[in-house]
Amino acid sequence: MPKELLKGNVAFAEAAIRAGCEAYFGYPITPQTEALEHMSLRMPELGRVFLQAESEVAAINMVYGAASAGVRVMSSSSSPGVSLMMEGLSYIAGSEVPVVLVDIMRGGPGLGNIAPSQGDYNQIVKGGGHGDYRPIVLAPATIQELIDLTVLAFDLAEKYRAIVVVLADGSLGQMMEPAELPKMKPVRTFSERPEWALTGATGRDPNVISSIYIDPNEEEVFNLKLMEKQRQIEAQEKRWRVVETDDAELLVVAFGTAGRIAQSSVSMAREMGLKVGLFRPISLYPFPYDAIANLAENVKRVLVVEMNGGQMVDDVRLAVEGRVPVGFYGRMGGVVPLPDEVLEQIEQAYKQLT
Amino acid sequence: MPKELLKGNVAFAEAAIRAGCEAYFGYPITPQTEALEHMSLRMPELGRVFLQAESEVAAINMVYGAASAGVRVMSSSSSPGVSLMMEGLSYIAGSEVPVVLVDIMRGGPGLGNIAPSQGDYNQIVKGGGHGDYRPIVLAPATIQELIDLTVLAFDLAEKYRAIVVVLADGSLGQMMEPAELPKMKPVRTFSERPEWALTGATGRDPNVISSIYIDPNEEEVFNLKLMEKQRQIEAQEKRWRVVETDDAELLVVAFGTAGRIAQSSVSMAREMGLKVGLFRPISLYPFPYDAIANLAENVKRVLVVEMNGGQMVDDVRLAVEGRVPVGFYGRMGGVVPLPDEVLEQIEQAYKQLT
Amino acid sequence: MKTEIIISGFGGQGALFAGQLLAYAALENGLEVTWFPSYGPEMRGGTAHCTVILSDQEIGSPVVKNPSAVIVMNIPSLEKYEPLVKKDGILVVNTSLVDRNPGRKDIQVILVPANEIAEELGEKRLANLVLLGALMERLGTLSLEQIGAALKLHIPEHRRNLLEANLKAMARGAKLAHADPASA
Amino acid sequence: MKTEIIISGFGGQGALFAGQLLAYAALENGLEVTWFPSYGPEMRGGTAHCTVILSDQEIGSPVVKNPSAVIVMNIPSLEKYEPLVKKDGILVVNTSLVDRNPGRKDIQVILVPANEIAEELGEKRLANLVLLGALMERLGTLSLEQIGAALKLHIPEHRRNLLEANLKAMARGAKLAHADPASA
Amino acid sequence: MTEANLTESLIYTKPGSLMPIGTHYCPGCTHGIAHRLVAEVIDEMGVREHTIGIAPVGCAVFAYNYFNMDFAEAAHGRAPAMATGLKRVSPDRLVFTYQGDGDLASIGAAEILHAAGRGENITVVFINNAIYGMTGGQMAPTTLPGQRTTSTPTGRDIEVHGFPLKMCEILSELDGAAYIVRRSLHNVANIRRAKKALRQAFEVQQQGLGFSMVELLSSCPTNWGVTAEEALVWIEEHMIPAFPLGDYKVHSAIGGQAG
Amino acid sequence: MTEANLTESLIYTKPGSLMPIGTHYCPGCTHGIAHRLVAEVIDEMGVREHTIGIAPVGCAVFAYNYFNMDFAEAAHGRAPAMATGLKRVSPDRLVFTYQGDGDLASIGAAEILHAAGRGENITVVFINNAIYGMTGGQMAPTTLPGQRTTSTPTGRDIEVHGFPLKMCEILSELDGAAYIVRRSLHNVANIRRAKKALRQAFEVQQQGLGFSMVELLSSCPTNWGVTAEEALVWIEEHMIPAFPLGDYKVHSAIGGQAG
Amino acid sequence: MAKGRIVVNEDLCKGCELCTTVCPKNLIHMAMDHFTPTGYHPAMLVDPAKDCTGCAICAVICPDAAITVYRWVSASKAEPATA
Amino acid sequence: MAKGRIVVNEDLCKGCELCTTVCPKNLIHMAMDHFTPTGYHPAMLVDPAKDCTGCAICAVICPDAAITVYRWVSASKAEPATA
Numbered sequence A, B: 001m002p003k004e005l006l007k008g009n010v011a012f013a014e015a016a017i018r019a020g021c022e023a024y025f026g027y028p029i030t031p032q033t034e035a036l037e038h039m040s041l042r043m044p045e046l047g048r049v050f051l052q053a054e055s056e057v058a059a060i061n062m063v064y065g066a067a068s069a070g071v072r073v074m075s076s077s078s079s080p081g082v083s084l085m086m087e088g089l090s091y092i093a094g095s096e097v098p099v100v101l102v103d104i105m106r107g108g109p110g111l112g113n114i115a116p117s118q119g120d121y122n123q124i125v126k127g128g129g130h131g132d133y134r135p136i137v138l139a140p141a142t143i144q145e146l147i148d149l150t151v152l153a154f155d156l157a158e159k160y161r162a163i164v165v166v167l168a169d170g171s172l173g174q175m176m177e178p179a180e181l182p183k184m185k186p187v188r189t190f191s192e193r194p195e196w197a198l199t200g201a202t203g204r205d206p207n208v209i210s211s212i213y214i215d216p217n218e219e220e221v222f223n224l225k226l227m228e229k230q231r232q233i234e235a236q237e238k239r240w241r242v243v244e245t246d247d248a249e250l251l252v253v254a255f256g257t258a259g260r261i262a263q264s265s266v267s268m269a270r271e272m273g274l275k276v277g278l279f280r281p282i283s284l285y286p287f288p289y290d291a292i293a294n295l296a297e298n299v300k301r302v303l304v305v306e307m308n309g310g311q312m313v314d315d316v317r318l319a320v321e322g323r324v325p326v327g328f329y330g331r332m333g334g335v336v337p338l339p340d341e342v343l344e345q346i347e348q349a350y351k352q353l354t
Numbered sequence C, D: 001m002k003t004e005i006i007i008s009g010f011g012g013q014g015a016l017f018a019g020q021l022l023a024y025a026a027l028e029n030g031l032e033v034t035w036f037p038s039y040g041p042e043m044r045g046g047t048a049h050c051t052v053i054l055s056d057q058e059i060g061s062p063v064v065k066n067p068s069a070v071i072v073m074n075i076p077s078l079e080k081y082e083p084l085v086k087k088d089g090i091l092v093v094n095t096s097l098v099d100r101n102p103g104r105k106d107i108q109v110i111l112v113p114a115n116e117i118a119e120e121l122g123e124k125r126l127a128n129l130v131l132l133g134a135l136m137e138r139l140g141t142l143s144l145e146q147i148g149a150a151l152k153l154h155i156p157e158h159r160r161n162l163l164e165a166n167l168k169a170m171a172r173g174a175k176l177a178h179a180d181p182a183s184a
Numbered sequence E, F: 001m002t003e004a005n006l007t008e009s010l011i012y013t014k015p016g017s018l019m020p021i022g023t024h025y026c027p028g029c030t031h032g033i034a035h036r037l038v039a040e041v042i043d044e045m046g047v048r049e050h051t052i053g054i055a056p057v058g059c060a061v062f063a064y065n066y067f068n069m070d071f072a073e074a075a076h077g078r079a080p081a082m083a084t085g086l087k088r089v090s091p092d093r094l095v096f097t098y099q100g101d102g103d104l105a106s107i108g109a110a111e112i113l114h115a116a117g118r119g120e121n122i123t124v125v126f127i128n129n130a131i132y133g134m135t136g137g138q139m140a141p142t143t144l145p146g147q148r149t150t151s152t153p154t155g156r157d158i159e160v161h162g163f164p165l166k167m168c169e170i171l172s173e174l175d176g177a178a179y180i181v182r183r184s185l186h187n188v189a190n191i192r193r194a195k196k197a198l199r200q201a202f203e204v205q206q207q208g209l210g211f212s213m214v215e216l217l218s219s220c221p222t223n224w225g226v227t228a229e230e231a232l233v234w235i236e237e238h239m240i241p242a243f244p245l246g247d248y249k250v251h252s253a254i255g256g257q258a259g
Numbered sequence G, H: 001m002a003k004g005r006i007v008v009n010e011d012l013c014k015g016c017e018l019c020t021t022v023c024p025k026n027l028i029h030m031a032m033d034h035f036t037p038t039g040y041h042p043a044m045l046v047d048p049a050k051d052c053t054g055c056a057i058c059a060v061i062c063p064d065a066a067i068t069v070y071r072w073v074s075a076s077k078a079e080p081a082t083a
């Protein structure tokens, strides 16, 4: 299909529809609302389910219910709304139903503001809900990537019966950019729903969707099963993008919008003859530790750029393990760093190369 | 005062009362409920406020309201209930009102079970709510420490106008152990409430308690202020306990109940002539990175023991920065490791010392 | 010295109180002690149990897999705990409510018709102390006197009148601790 | 080549549409482009603006601090953006709604009585295109023809009838781009 | 007639919609009766294979072990939201939630209110026992004034804790509610009426008339601190006066005035 | 009389309980009128220095900038819980929340229901404009059947989205509610009645009679897509029939039948 | 009058005694001489005179569906019913 | 009859025109010749014949409290009121 000029929120909503999303439950919140609005128009047209829930708490539990029935289902929200989903997400993780959530982050903490931010990295990547679970987290940097990762999210969610969060920020949700949408995928028929799903115990033993294991030993067995699944995910689903890292002496690491901005800065730096490369993690969980560790062998210094007070930087440090110094530059509260600004940081870091 | 035989949940509730807690808002949840029940009996006796909220969401927002009025206020809950408080906690952090929360963790994710667990380390320590904020987190290992840290929590919360979470698990909440309670502290009078509190703008300009900074630049200024506060906290509030670390070749790191169990194992190991020491972080935020880093200079190996799938171990790795190997042993889902079991791990790790 | 004791029965049979009594006695006699109860939905179905650990040094875990002594006051408790008692450990069985005999031969079994004895003493609710008396006599960690002293301090007001009967109950139980298990 | 354009006015004046039109034209002429709107409570108070970035290479940030060109359609917009325009940048002012003159001398100012012109063309709502015409004529990044082509493709059905008028509006605006700022 | 032409026939046995196992409920707890009635109705309607139940967080948390049909276990109070998600993507399945008073009226108040307001086509079995059973007897929104609980040790003081919530009265105000009734499980006659109401509620859902809820006054001998028999008397003497039995909303399509 | 013994006196000016600054509300939005009325009542009662307000998340999120008194900004829908915490520890202060229909009736349904059920001694100013204003015009629980919003682009279909929630009708069912009335801001006469009701509500709180709420039918010209004047007509012609004005609950102590 | 009998499933019975309070013929008593596998004294039918009518009232109130009821009916109109 | 006048605070007026619809004397019009600092055409009193009664009806409906109302009263019973 030809490229169209697409708004991020509309793009991922339409991408979800084309990926066979059968039901959407959500609650309005800036800067994500256009996704809900697009769903409210398109889903009924297609005879699918759209429902504006009474709250994000209800929305995630409606998603939980629909996912238990074995359909492709999603919700989307932004920071404060996502905080209200933490219990529900933990239940979903605890009962292994596939769910896709798009989080269009805004400035915080608290009500904060509606400007673009990456302040919820820890919440989403480390698991803001209770208990040992990790959602797969995908971080797009362009509208095209937002579309592609949303489609991928549905496949991964089903493959692993896990939560997949597409983690973006207000600028990706609000901006328009040329991008290409996938072809429409048909939705499953009722009879095609997975065998574990709650479809009514017709001629089979009952299915149960539950996150309770009252006996700690059984719970531990389940926990170990989840961990085993995480091992697989860590082995198979790491994704990232590198730019000009071959001869790089300074490695810039940034994700999502920060990564996109850093990329402009890196090319500016290259024009100035500085040997700088960019590593942009696309899967935040599983985090590409080894890939960064390997690069850390060859660079002299690492600079992490985030639109927060320093969150992913801990994962970068865990990867670098002290091999080279890891610096950090962050803007917070909804401030989007400008390429020149990041370039300045690159130059300073470069000066300190030994 | 003489030692009494005290149940953990009753002990911290009574400790809070003696520390001048003027209001308690909570919702029943095992294994924390006896705290709420104790408050329901004692607070009215003392003419203070007890209210069973309709939910944890309401409870934390009632706490937010009472804290805005400048009184010492607290809530307590357990894992799923705490997940429901994430939005509220982020608001509280974003408006800098002092709040104390006790989290008696249980097995998860989801409904899980009610057995003792440490599965919510990441949620509580890394900030399960949205935005850049970190609560102070204190982790007791005995009923006495639970009492003392609860009292400290109120002081720190007010000193820094921050959230302080006392993070314990079901076994500490449910068990009885001899311990000593502090003397009763009088509660503040209305006129003694802090000048920033919402007491009615009588003869002064209005006070506002809010977490909204619609202009990203203002939000960033606020974020920087919070970070500055965190620097102070990191400089002044690190707490830990070491046992037999002087000549240790293997360092065991564990917090709370796992730390208490590991301590038995360490003394068993010492009896076997193994040079093993224990590092028990008491403040999980601020995490005692440097103290561990220093010890890492002298030991040959580190073994982290947790009642989860491996969460604090990342902070230990960040401290050790690859100096020596960091091993991990965890039990999950509410299973409490036994001293002999941990001893076995110690012996194995010890064999691998080079 | 470290002794792990589990007391288990229906709710209302006084398993938790018997355990607390033990814990108080330990505290008041300079021992380290932890008391850990069953909680939550385990209550449903009606069983209640607690783990008491007595030691002369700091106690790590308040729970154990294999206790050195167990008092079972009903059938579900027997089924749950008989297999867990340490080799050579002690199992005290309330035969008034348990109509089957323990199978294990590698542990010490004390059979006590606690309800009958309690009724003889004119107070059905004393069965728990009869059983506790039997166990402590065999264990020896704390003397009946020490437990009796703790009882005097911590018996609920509304049951003070039963203090003497309580002490008698323990004594009656203690006697049975000397009986030869085989013959029981 | 990289051009950052901000178009700002009251909601309903068509600032966002003018920006999108520009973005479509860029897309259809092989340029990289991003369009970033104001959103949320900024709407309250009633102002709406968007940032359009045109470039021949991948675009990093979709927002800028100092745009190379700005169209202001009301007084609040003038006050907000005049100070931010890059040195030597372009500021297009809708004098029909802005009764004060920009103070800066280090930028190119184009004064356009857009509403009057639009009314002459018989359609008040064309003011946005008059202003866009003026800006693009001066900028040169995209020709009026190219924008016109985009307009043909993307004008909402219910306004097709106004297509010709729209093109005229841009042309009228373009003329004023040649006027000497001083004399304006 | 003689013994000869008499045969012994089965009058009653445990319904097939219940698993042939024991429950964890305390002796005499009427949760068990509620389970039985729901199962009997599902048996009689022959819809077991097309029914999906949703268990609450509460003493009925393990309901999925006892009902012989597809089941989900919801987060505390969110069963109506979960049921909404399930029903919307499987409109031809019968979906019911089974919730306690803490679950439905306290933490889940918003979800039940909105499910009813939307006329969500689900059936809710609401077990009102005026207490938080599972957590050991704290105050519920339905706890009676003066009633002692472990979180109102001196009795519920309405000045502090407010008034009991009457959910049938509240939900019957909603236009989406099709069938809202209150029954009791304290004796045989009332148990029979309760069963009829449950049948009616499931039929309302089958006919797509909207939201249906049957509130059942139920006992908690354990946390009320009385015997099973005394508990039934307590329902009759204390709960029924506070929570009058009756039909609060009956859709016109099934002969009601309202809706 | 002659000009001589006439003096010019001030009949009306912006109340002192409002800050002397402009608001961010759209031109003609009756949120502004509601602010003014609340401020006038507080001025007239002379309680500004003893009153604490709580702003919602909604277009009124910045109310704390406009009211000249202590103010808190609550999480979306949680103002009643926050007010409960504040009031319980400061019982002699007047505490009011100011909430929109999404805030109060949707995400905050549980908190408002329970605050009313507890008879929480606070005053709630409820702005019903049948829309989510701040987020750009999505469906609210109070959106009318058939009404087009950005999340019901073909109009609210009650089969899908259910029925508008009538909060006065619902909350007046609760024993803890002392004063529950609905007024409108669409013309001068009704604005005057609205003010009287607000005064009454604050007095109910002063007298400690329990929970008081004044629902105000309000306009959203921006998201309704009409002029300020047309919006007032829309209130009269469409909202009032769906949300009848009147007194739904008036405590006997102030002459009502109920409570 | 119709004759019947009940069978108490001791795996399910929890000895709550509710059935004993409702039997119109007062035919149900608790078996104090033994325990169920879960440790309760079960209910049992004591009906020497064959008075049980198979009315199933006991089954209606049994929270644990522990009671199965049989009734003698003329072969012709034999059909299972439910409480 | 009582005479009055109004003053429109142009820092507050948003030109919503509501006041113009309620003045019983139809004395309020929008000033199309200039803008307020926030860019709106403000309301203004057009009262050549001094018909304004100071009834304050305009003030009652003004969402932005932009209208201040004065009225000539006999010095004796001069006292401020509110809408």
Ligand SMILES: Cc1ncc(C[n+]2csc(CCOP(=O)(O)OP(=O)(O)O)c2C)c(N)n1
Binding pocket: B027, B028, B029, B030, B056, B080, B081, B084, E057, E058, E059, E060, E076, E099, E100, E101, E102, E103, E104, E127, E129, E131, E132, E133, E134, E135, E140
């Ligand atoms: C979020 C959350 N909060 C609290 C709990 C603890 N909890 C479990 S059940 C329950 C209340 C049960 O009472 P009710 O709903 O009346 O059911 P019942 O046991 O009385 O049948 C509570 C508070 C929980 N599991 N999750």
Ligand SMILES: Cc1ncc(C[n+]2csc(CCOP(=O)(O)OP(=O)(O)O)c2C)c(N)n1
Binding pocket: A027, A028, A029, A030, A056, A080, A081, A084, F057, F058, F059, F060, F076, F099, F100, F101, F102, F103, F104, F127, F129, F131, F132, F133, F134, F135, F140
């Ligand atoms: C948890 C959460 N969810 C959603 C939002 C986004 N949001 C802000 S205001 C609002 C609704 C406002 O509507 P209403 O309460 O009717 O107030 P109005 O603007 O109409 O006056 C929403 C959904 C939020 N800020 N926080």
Ligand code: SF4
Binding pocket: C044, E024, E025, E026, E029, E030, E031, E059, E129, E133, E134, E219, E220, E221, E222, E223
């Ligand atoms: S606690 Fe109460 S409600 Fe729960 S099972 Fe026991 S009796 Fe029934």
Ligand code: SF4
Binding pocket: D044, F024, F025, F026, F029, F030, F031, F059, F129, F133, F134, F219, F220, F221, F222, F223
């Ligand atoms: S959006 Fe609507 S409610 Fe909000 S300020 Fe504008 S007109 Fe008022």
Ligand code: SF4
Binding pocket: E028, G008, G012, G013, G014, G015, G016, G017, G018, G019, G020, G042, G043, G061, G062, G063, G064, G065, G066, G067
């Ligand atoms: S009612 Fe049922 S459970 Fe209770 S005693 Fe009778 S048979 Fe047993």
Ligand code: SF4
Binding pocket: G004, G005, G006, G022, G023, G024, G025, G026, G027, G028, G045, G051, G052, G053, G054, G055, G056, G057, G058, G059, G069
């Ligand atoms: S069937 Fe009827 S008569 Fe027979 S035991 Fe049961 S209740 Fe009694």
Ligand code: SF4
Binding pocket: H004, H005, H006, H022, H023, H024, H025, H026, H027, H028, H045, H051, H052, H053, H054, H055, H056, H057, H058, H059, H069
């Ligand atoms: S005070 Fe009365 S008469 Fe004078 S302008 Fe206002 S409304 Fe008109």
Ligand code: SF4
Binding pocket: F028, H008, H012, H013, H014, H015, H016, H017, H018, H019, H020, H042, H043, H061, H062, H063, H064, H065, H066, H067
């Ligand atoms: S009502 Fe007020 S804001 Fe509106 S035009 Fe009149 S003075 Fe201006």
Ligand SMILES: [Mg+2]
Binding pocket: E100, E101, E102, E127, E128, E129, E130, E131, E132, E133, E140
């Ligand atoms: Mg209950």
Ligand SMILES: [Mg+2]
Binding pocket: F100, F101, F102, F127, F128, F129, F130, F131, F132, F133, F140
């Ligand atoms: Mg609204």
